[in-house]
Amino acid sequence: MKNNPYLLLRFSLFLLLFALVLGVLIAFAYFKKDLWGAYFPFEKLRPMHVSSAIFWILSAAQGLVFYFTKEHFKELSKREWLIKVSQGLWMGSIVWALASFLFGEYGGREYWEYPPIINLPILLSWLCFAAYLYPVVFAKFRSQPVYVWLWSTGTLFFILSFIESNLWMLPWFRENFIRDITVQWKANGAIVGAWNQLIYGLVFYLMTRISGKEDSARSWQAFFFYFLGMANLMFNWGHHTYNVPAASWVRHVAYAISMTEWVFLLNMLYSFRKKLTHAKKLANWVSYHFISAAEVWIFLNLLLALAMSIPAINRYTHGTHIVVAHAMGTTIGINSMILFGALFYIAERSHATLLARFRKWIRAGFLISNISMFVFWLGLIAAGVVKARLMIGENQPFQVAMKAAKPYLLGFSYAGIGLLIGFGLCAILLLRLLRPAHISQVHQHEPDQNKHSNQE
Numbered sequence: 001m002k003n004n005p006y007l008l009l010r011f012s013l014f015l016l017l018f019a020l021v022l023g024v025l026i027a028f029a030y031f032k033k034d035l036w037g038a039y040f041p042f043e044k045l046r047p048m049h050v051s052s053a054i055f056w057i058l059s060a061a062q063g064l065v066f067y068f069t070k071e072h073f074k075e076l077s078k079r080e081w082l083i084k085v086s087q088g089l090w091m092g093s094i095v096w097a098l099a100s101f102l103f104g105e106y107g108g109r110e111y112w113e114y115p116p117i118i119n120l121p122i123l124l125s126w127l128c129f130a131a132y133l134y135p136v137v138f139a140k141f142r143s144q145p146v147y148v149w150l151w152s153t154g155t156l157f158f159i160l161s162f163i164e165s166n167l168w169m170l171p172w173f174r175e176n177f178i179r180d181i182t183v184q185w186k187a188n189g190a191i192v193g194a195w196n197q198l199i200y201g202l203v204f205y206l207m208t209r210i211s212g213k214e215d216s217a218r219s220w221q222a223f224f225f226y227f228l229g230m231a232n233l234m235f236n237w238g239h240h241t242y243n244v245p246a247a248s249w250v251r252h253v254a255y256a257i258s259m260t261e262w263v264f265l266l267n268m269l270y271s272f273r274k275k276l277t278h279a280k281k282l283a284n285w286v287s288y289h290f291i292s293a294a295e296v297w298i299f300l301n302l303l304l305a306l307a308m309s310i311p312a313i314n315r316y317t318h319g320t321h322i323v324v325a326h327a328m329g330t331t332i333g334i335n336s337m338i339l340f341g342a343l344f345y346i347a348e349r350s351h352a353t354l355l356a357r358f359r360k361w362i363r364a365g366f367l368i369s370n371i372s373m374f375v376f377w378l379g380l381i382a383a384g385v386v387k388a389r390l391m392i393g394e395n396q397p398f399q400v401a402m403k404a405a406k407p408y409l410l411g412f413s414y415a416g417i418g419l420l421i422g423f424g425l426c427a428i429l430l431l432r433l434l435r436p437a438h439i440s441q442v443h444q445h446e447p448d449q450n451k452h453s454n455q456e
C-alpha cells in the first residue's frame with residue numbers, strides 16, 4: 001500500500017492549531033498565573049506550547065521534504081515502507097509527548113520538556129527517514145541542486161544535534177554545570193540550524209519550480225549560501241551561550257555568521273521576485289505572497305538581531321521579551337511563512353480551482369496573520385525594552401517591571417488572537433485542500449486542468 005503523502009502535512013497543521021490555541025492561553029496567563037486553573041498554570045502550559053510549535057515546524061518541514069524528494073527522485077517510491085515506519089514513530093512520539101504534558105509528566109530539558117524516554121522513538125524515526133533518503137541521494141550526490149544538499153545535511157545534523165541535546169542524561173555532562181549548559185545550548189542552536197537547512201531547501205525548491213529556472217539552485221551564490229548555512233549551524237551556538245564564561249569575540253563571530261546568512265537569503269529572494277513574470281506570480285499567487293512575507297520578516301528580524309548584537313544593547317536584552325520576539329519572530333515570521341508558502345504551492349498546483357474559490361478567505365488569513373504578527377512582535381519588543389530599562393537599568397523589582405510592561409503585553413496577547421484567527425484560517429483551508437481522496441481525483445484530470453477548472 002502506498003504511503004499517504006499528505007498524512008504528515010495534515011498532522012503538522014493540527015499541531016499548528018494546537019500551538020496557536022496554547023499560545024493565546026499562556027499569553028493571558030501572564031497576567032494571572034492560574035487563570036486556566038491550578039492544574040494548568042503558565043509554567044506547565046508554556047512547554048506544551050513551545051513543544052507543539054517546534055513539532056509543527058519539524059513535522060511540516062519533514063513532510064514537505066518527503067513530498068518534494070519523491071517528485072525529484074522517482075526511485076524513492078520503492079522505499080516507502082521506511083517512511084511509514086518513520087512517520088508512525090514520529091507522530092506516535094508527538095502524541096505521547098503531548099499526552100504526557102496533559103497528565104503533568106515532564107522531565108526533559110528546555111524546548112523538549114516531555115519525559116526524555118520519548119526522545120528514543122523520535123531519534124529512531126529520523127534514522128528511518130535518513131535510511132529512506134540517503135542511499136538514493138548518495139548515488140547521485142555530486143550532480144544535485146542545492147536544495148537536495150540542504151535537505152540531506154539538514155537531516156544529518158538534526159540527528160547529530162538531537163543526540164547531542166540528550167547528552168545531559170550521562171552523569172559526566174550533567175554533573176558539571178558549565179559543561180552541561182554549554183553542550184545543551186550548543187545542541188539547541190545546531191538543531192535550529194538543521195531545521196533551517198530543511199526549510200531553506202524548500203525556499204530554493206519553490207524558487208526553481210515557480211520561476212522554472214533550475215540554474216538558480218545550482219549557482220555559486222546558492223552553494224555559497226549552503227556553506228554559510230553549514231558554518232552557521234556549527235557556530236551559531238556562540239550567541240546562545242551568553243551565560244557561559246566565553247570570550248566575547250566567539251559571540252560576535254557567531255552573530256556575524258547568522259546575519260550574513262540572512263543577508264544572502266534576502267538578496268536571493270529579492271532577485272527571484274524581481275525576475276518573476278506577472279503570469280508566474282499570478283499562477284502561484286498564494287505561495288508567492290507567503291514567500292514575499294517571509295522576505296519582509298527576514299529583513300525585520302535582521303534589524304532586531306543587528307540591534308541585539310550591539311554590546312551596549314545586548315547587556316540589557318537577555319531574559320527579556322526581546323529574546324522572545326527574536327525567537328517567535330523567526331519561528332513564525334520566517335519558518336512558518338515559508339512552510340505555508342510550500343504547503344499552498346502543493347495545493348495551488350494540484351487543486352487550483354478549489355483554491356481559487358477560497359481566494360478571499362486565504363487573502364483574509366494572510367493579511368490578518370501578517371498584520372497581527374507585526375503588532376505581536378512590536379508588543380514583545382516594547383515590553384522587553386520597558387523591562388530591560390527598569391530591571392537592569394534601574395534595578396527595579398520584577399513586579400514593578402511587569403506592571404509597567406502590562407499594556408504592551410496586553411497588545412501582544414490580543415494580537416496573538418489575531419494570529420490565531422489568521423493562521424488558523426489558512427491551516428483549516430489547507431486541511432480542506434490537502435486531502436488524498438480529493439487530490440487523487442484531481443491528479444487524474446491534471447493534464448487538462450483548465451477543463452477541470454471550468455467544470456468545477
Ligand code: HEM
Pocket residue numbers: 016019020022023024025026027046049050053054323324327328331332336412413415416417419420
Ligand atoms: C506559529 C505559531 C507560533 C510559534 C511557532 C511559536 C513559537 C514559540 C517559541 C519558539 C517560544 C519560545 C520562546 C523563547 O524561548 O524565548 C514561544 C513562547 C511563547 N509564545 Fe509562541 N509561538 C506561536 C504562536 C503564539 C501565539 C499565537 C501566542 C499568543 C499570544 C504565543 C505566545 C507565546 C508566549 C506567551 C510565550 C512564552 C514567552 C515567555 O516565556 O515569556 N505564541 N512561542
